[in-house]
Amino acid sequence: MSMIRDAATIARRNVIRIRRVPDVMVFVLMQPLMFVLLFAYVFGGSIDIPGGSYREFLIAGIFAQTVVFGATFTASGLAEDVQKGLINRFRSLPMARSAVVAGRTASDVVYNGLSVVIMSLAGLAVGWRIRGSVLDAVVAYLLLLFFSYSFSWVMACLGLVVPTPEVVNNATFIVLFPLTFIANTFVPSDNLPGVLRTMAEWNPVSTLTHAVRVRFGNLPTGTPEPTSWPLQNAMLYSLGWAVLLIVVFAPIATRLYQRTDKR
């Protein structure tokens, strides 16, 4: 399987880069860390979670936000490779066509895994705890990483079409900010008005957050069952989205890669 071999070569190279340039990660994690502080200490006081603690509630939302924004690392990484001429070099080599993007999305799982570990430590520091079983916790982490992996394929397509890596952050912010906010990440979606509530309930970031929140045992006992179908089937719905994103965007990304020309 030369595709797997080549993708592994590319992934190995990307992991070396994470080690060599750790400041990138610090910079990227600034935002969720700020959010932890902001929501835990500033807004948290005025958000009521009946029968539970807001900080416990918050962290699952932070995790979801972290992996969604973390997936943009795929876009900026590929855009940088295009700009530096590395993609053209790869394209001149007798390697599998899909290996560069496959290797990149795979190594970004390592990157996002590290991010989630750091955010977990931050969560523990502000009072978040894993209340469920170990198995449930493992499932929650795997779901976060799989979702992030699938979203990386979307971001790969973006990275291959933007003119410069700098554009990535601006282009993603206007989409990802509402995506992670019109959701149950920071406040329960039941509190949202009309249309926003429906949007939040069908937003896969909400279902991801909800599934993770449930698995970590961070919903206070006595919380009423969600009324919308996606939230009732949060795990299934989130996984469905993840699979859909991969099925749709992986072939597009591979095709875009083949057509990339530096300039």
Next chain:
Amino acid sequence: MNTPHTNTGLAVEASGIVKRYGEVTALDGLDLAVPTGTVLGLLGPNGAGKTTAVSVLTTLISPDSGWARVAGLDVVAEPQRVRSLIGLSGQYAAVDEHLTATENLEMIGCLYGMTRREARKRAEDLIEQFRLTDSAHRPLKTFSGGMRRRIDLAGALLADPPVLFLDEPTTGLDPRSRGELWDAIRNRVADGTTVVLTTQYLEEADQLANEIVVIDHGRAIARGTSQELKRHVGGEHLDVHLARPEDIGRVESIVASVASGAVRIVADEALVSVPVASGVDALSSVLNDLQAANIDVVDIGLRRPTLDDVFMELTGHAAEVEGAS
């Protein structure tokens, strides 16, 4: 599309290659034929279409029309097989600056299908050959432009491909590195490798190429050995820099008497330039005439022909610099 017979004597063949980018016609019917084991120099100014030609031959872009074969394989129909037989060093060093020299080359070796151990061994050999052993384990971001360029070239040589494409390989290198690189290329050619090399410098093409194709606006405007081209351009050139641009007309008629080709005038530099057959005689005769006519000269001298002269001679216009117009 007419498909040619495979000519085993040719490592690279191209016929009628056209490539357009919107309004710009980057390649306008380019034909090439490079015998196996020889060096072709693609000589042309910025924007002539050199990089586009290399990109087509290395399967990075497909031509709008025309066909090309590398090692007998059609670049559009069998790109993957072509890729396993070529090495490319692009116009700008394409290296990962966070990886060390060894890591960069090892990665490329693996992507050519070598095992990690083979790739590492090859990487170390080449690093030694390019005298970078002391820096082998430093990230490339600490390297000078010339060192990066050499690593990039080592990447192209790594798998010993039978056909090498080098796009302006020595642009930006100091004279010593340039000489070393020329030697590395000559060694490969001695071992039977075919090389397509682009350059803006007549001297480089002169040093390395068996045959030179001069391109301008995506078309071959001249081809031949460097001897043939130079004969065409004439031996030496006489440059006269004037103190007053008003004198240009009078100087033009003075130098016309010694000219062996077209007189070239760069008005905003008050420069009159002319190819001359016998340099020293021409210089002293022109000096005398200038003195007799009482014309002030800032500088006057003889020099070897440059790409500008080739262009002037072949196209009647100066080589345009990209961005200027």
